[in-house]
Amino acid sequence: xxxxxxxxxxxxxxxxxxxxxxxxxxxxxxxxxxxxxxxxxxxxxxxxxxxxxxxxxxxxxxxxxxxxxxxxxxxxxxxxxxxxxxxxxxxxxxxxxxxxxxxxxxxxxxxxx
Amino acid sequence: xxxxxxxxxxxxxxxxxxxxxxxxxxxxxxxxxxxxxxxxxxxxxxxxxxxxxxxxxxxxxxxxxxxxxxxxxxxxxxxxxxxxxxxxxxxxxxxxxxxxxxxxxxxxxxxxxxxx
Numbered sequence: 634x635x636x637x638x639x640x641x642x643x644x645x646x647x648x649x650x651x652x653x654x655x656x657x658x659x660x661x662x663x664x665x666x667x668x669x670x671x672x673x674x675x676x677x678x679x680x681x682x683x684x685x686x687x688x689x690x691x692x693x694x695x696x697x698x699x700x701x702x703x704x705x706x707x708x709x710x711x712x713x714x715x716x717x718x719x720x721x722x723x724x725x726x727x728x729x730x731x732x733x734x735x736x737x738x739x740x741x742x743x744x745x746x
Numbered sequence: 747x748x749x750x751x752x753x754x755x756x757x758x759x760x761x762x763x764x765x766x767x768x769x770x771x772x773x774x775x776x777x778x779x780x781x782x783x784x785x786x787x788x789x790x791x792x793x794x795x796x797x798x799x800x801x802x803x804x805x806x807x808x809x810x811x812x813x814x815x816x817x818x819x820x821x822x823x824x825x826x827x828x829x830x831x832x833x834x835x836x837x838x839x840x841x842x843x844x845x846x847x848x849x850x851x852x853x854x855x856x857x858x859x860x861x862x
Contacts, residue, residue: 667850669853674855675855676750676836676838676853676854676855676856677789677836677838677851677853678853679850679851679852682850723788723789732802733779733791733794733801733802733804734779734791734851735791736781736788736789736791737788738787738788739788739789
């Protein structure tokens with residue numbers, strides 16, 4: 634079965650600095666990879682996805698993620714963090730065998746002014 | 747267009763009771779998935795429905811059940827509630843299910859269940 638690991642419970646960065654939220658995955662076959670963000674008292678919001686093609690995927694709010702097949706990773710990045718980016722971030726994977734979407738445990742990003 | 751609607755938003759139950767949560771997907775979406783979110787476990791997959799059929803099921807006890815109606819609305823039920831069932835229950839809908847793994851899930855705001 635597919636699975637996702639987010640090795641960091643918490644990531645702290647200063648506003649204006651680049652940010653990275655890490656994600657590794659395990660799946661049989663080709664993965665479909667996703668990033669979602671959750672703000673307090675809200676459901677999850679879609680940020681970006683990797684299906685095939687270019688390994689660098691661009692998404693909402695200036696976020697991007699890089700797919701690395703050899704390292705089975707899909708790290709979320711942003712060149713310049715904003716205080717408003719502070720939220721809980723989830724990485725998710727779905728294989729191409731019609732299985733359900735599995736999420737990581739989440740990483741809490743805090744951007745300090 | 748309206749998003750995914752979950753009701754009730756908040757509820758408090760006592761151990762041993764049962765609860766039913768409702769989810770109305772985005773109009774036109776035929777797939778509904780349910781997740782349990784807790785601080786320590788993150789999002790745990792409960793089940794996925796498509797066209798009134800359960801397609802996938804997570805690793806939860808039989809006390810957790812669900813169903814989907816012909817209008818794609820879905821309900822989940824938890825019987826004989828335990829303290830550990832306290833969580834945010836999230837529903838997500840998508841246009842199709844599994845036909846393309848690339849389908850994006852759209853989440854509702856969740857139903858926060860507290861079991862006393």
